[in-house]
Amino acid sequence: MLLKIVPCTTLCYLAAAALLVVLLFLLAVYFYAQYTLGICKSKNRMDGKTVIITGCTSGIGKETARDIAKRGARVIMACRNMETANKLKEELIKESGNNNIVTRKLDLSSLSSVRKFAQQINREENRLDVLIHNAGTAEVFRKKVTDDGLEMTMATNHYGPFLLTHLLIDLLKQSKPSRIIVVASGLYVLARLNLNNVNPTTTLPGYLYYVSKYANIVFTLELARRLEGSGVTANCLHPGLMSTGIWKNVPPPFSWVLNFALNTFCKTPEQGAQTTIHLAVSDDVNGFSGKYFMDCHEQVLSRGIKDPSKGKKFWELSESMVKLQSSDPKI
Numbered sequence: 110m111l112l113k114i115v116p117c118t119t120l121c122y123l124a125a126a127a128l129l130v131v132l133l134f135l136l137a138v139y140f141y142a143q144y145t146l147g148i149c150k151s152k153n154r155m156d157g158k159t160v161i162i163t164g165c166t167s168g169i170g171k172e173t174a175r176d177i178a179k180r181g182a183r184v185i186m187a188c189r190n191m192e193t194a195n196k197l198k199e200e201l202i203k204e205s206g207n208n209n210i211v212t213r214k215l216d217l218s219s220l221s222s223v224r225k226f227a228q229q230i231n232r233e234e235n236r237l238d239v240l241i242h243n244a245g246t247a248e249v250f251r252k253k254v255t256d257d258g259l260e261m262t263m264a265t266n267h268y269g270p271f272l273l274t275h276l277l278i279d280l281l282k283q284s285k286p287s288r289i290i291v292v293a294s295g296l297y298v299l300a301r302l303n304l305n306n307v308n309p310t311t312t313l314p315g316y317l318y319y320v321s322k323y324a325n326i327v328f329t330l331e332l333a334r335r336l337e338g339s340g341v342t343a344n345c346l347h348p349g350l351m352s353t354g355i356w357k358n359v360p361p362p363f364s365w366v367l368n369f370a371l372n373t374f375c376k377t378p379e380q381g382a383q384t385t386i387h388l389a390v391s392d393d394v395n396g397f398s399g400k401y402f403m404d405c406h407e408q409v410l411s412r413g414i415k416d417p418s419k420g421k422k423f424w425e426l427s428e429s430m431v432k433l434q435s436s437d438p439k440i
C-alpha cells in the first residue's frame with residue numbers, strides 16, 4: 110500500500126537519511142563523551158584505609174576495585190556471586206601486589222543478607238574510610254518481588270544500600286573523615302518518585318530502574334543533610350553510559366542496537382569508574398557533601414529532586430520499608 114503511494118527509491122532515500130541522522134547523532138555522543146571525559150588525576154595512596162565496594166564483580170565496580178587496590182587500601186569486595194568475586198580477588202592481588210583484598214557475601218536485595226554482612230564488617234573491621242554503593246540491577250519487563258516483599262529493582266538499588274548505610278554508620282563516624290559514595294545515574298531525569306507508592310510492585314521494572322536512580326540521589330542529599338558536622342560526607346554521581354552487565358536484561362533486537370551504540374560510541378568501564386575513584390581518593394572533594402558529580406566535576410541537579418521535605422518523607426518511608434529496629438543506629 111505504502112509502495113503504491115511513495116516510490117521505492119524515495120523510501121530508500123528516506124531510510125538512508127534516517128540512518129545517517131542516527132549515525133551523526135551517535136558520533137556527536139562519542140565526541141561529546143571523549144571531549145568531556147573526566148579522569149581522576151589524584152595520585153593519592155590509600156595505605157591504611159579500608160574501602161567497601163558493593164557489586165564489584167563486573168563493570169564499573171570491578172574497575173573501581175582495580176584502581177583502589179593499586180592505591181594500597183584494604184579492599185572489601187561486597188558481592189553476591191562469591192565464585193566470580195574470589196576469582197577477581199586473585200586477579201587483583203596479582204596485578205596490584207596488594208594482598209589486603211577480601212571478599213564478603215552481600216546480596217543487597219535481601220534485608221537479612223545486608224544485616225549479616227554488616228554484622229561481619231562491624232565485628233571484623235576496626236575502620237571504614239570509604240563506602241561505595243556501586244551495585245545495581247535493571248530489569249526491563251520481568252516483575253520481581255524479594256522475599257521481604259519489596260520490588261526487586263528498588264530493593265537492590267535503594268533499600269539494601271539504605272539499610273547498609275545505617276548499619277555501618279558508626280564505623281564510618283569512628284573513622285572520620287570518611288566518605289560515602291553512591292553511583293546513581295543521569296537517567297534519573299526520566300523518572301519521578303511517587304511517595305504514595307514507594308514499593309511499586311506492579312510498575313514496569315524498566316521504568317523503576319530510573320526511579321531507583323532518582324531515589325539514589327534523594328537518599329544522598331538527605332543523608333548529607335543528616336550527616337552534617339559528623340565528619341562523614343555523602344556524594345553521588347553519574348558515571349556516564351557504557352557497555353556493562355547493567356544492560357543484560359534488555360531483549361534482542363533492542364540489545365543488538367544498544368550494545369553496538371554503547372561499545373562503539375560510549376565510555377569504557379574503566380573510564381566510567383573515574384568519577385567514583387575521584388570521589389573516593391581526591392583531596393579536591395575534601396569536605397564536599399550532598400553533591401552530584403559527573404566526569405569528576407560537580408553537576409547541577411534538577412530543582413525538584415532537591416526538595417528537602419520530600420527527602421525527609423522518603424527517608425522516613427524507607428526506614429519503615431527496611432524495618433529499621435529501635436536498636437539499629439539512627440541517622
Ligand SMILES: NC(=O)c1ccc[n+]([C@@H]2O[C@H](COP(=O)([O-])OP(=O)(O)OC[C@H]3O[C@@H](n4cnc5c(N)ncnc54)[C@H](OP(=O)(O)O)[C@@H]3O)[C@@H](O)[C@H]2O)c1
Pocket residue numbers: 163164165166167168169170187188189190215216217218219242243244245246265292293294295347348349350351352353354355356
Ligand atoms: N553502565 C552504565 O551505562 C551505567 C550508567 C549509569 C549508572 N550506572 C550504575 O553503575 C553501577 C554499576 O553498574 P555497572 O554498569 O557496572 O553494571 P554491572 O556490570 O551489571 O555491575 C553491577 C554489579 O552489581 C552487582 N549486583 C547486582 N545485584 C546485586 C545484589 N542484589 N547484591 C549485590 N550485588 C549485586 C552485580 O553482581 P552480579 O555479577 O552478581 O550480578 C555486579 O557486580 C550501577 O549502580 C548502575 O546503576 C551504570
